[in-house]
Amino acid sequence: MATITGPLSGAAKETVAEALQGALVDLIDLSLVAKQAHWNVVGPHFRPLHLQLDELVAVVREHADTIAERAVALGVNPDGRSATIAKSTKVTQPDATWIEDGKVVATFTDVLEAVSKRMRDRVDATAEPDPVTQDLLIAVTQDIDKQHWMFQAQR
Structure with a gap:
């Protein structure tokens, strides 16, 4: 069976693998819970939230693919x-x-704040072992923070 090898080994590879897997889980589940809310939101602000949740889904799905790759x-x-x-x-x-x-x-303001914190922890964890992965995680965090701001502004 063919395998893929990369430039990291040992503890550096383990640290980066853990950060990437955690980010992937956060991003995939964030896309799922955002879709769930997208389908079930009701109220006078239904339309803008319905669209905003779709935007969130698109952003995190793209990042999930980049992180997995x-x-x-x-x-x-x-x-x-x-x-x-x-x-x-x-x-x-x-x-x-x-x-x-x-x-x-309220829910997505809190969810995005928590995801942002975990992403920042991963940014810190990958600084030394793999600055390339750190850069990708910084980009994810930037978009999560932007989405957080957009939901928080509606509170």
Whole structure:
């Protein structure tokens, strides 16, 4: 069987692999919970939130692909399987019912703040072992922070 090897080994590879896998889980689950809210948001601000949630989904799905491909380039197998996401997610789950628009804003403000914090921890963790991965995580964090601001401004 063919394998992919990368430039990192040992503890550096383990640290970077953990950061990339954690980011992948956050991004995949964030896209799923945003879609869940997108389908179930109700209230006077339905339309702009419906569209904003789709924007969030598009942004995080693109980053998830970049993060997974970075892992592969380093010889690490990314795991985006639903069972893995369900088992290891730290993303707060929205209600499985209609969600009032104000609650969507509050929920996603909090969710994005938590994801941003975890991304910043990963940025710090990858500074020494792999500045290239750190750069990708910085870009993810920048977009997460922007989305956080856009939801927070509606509180």
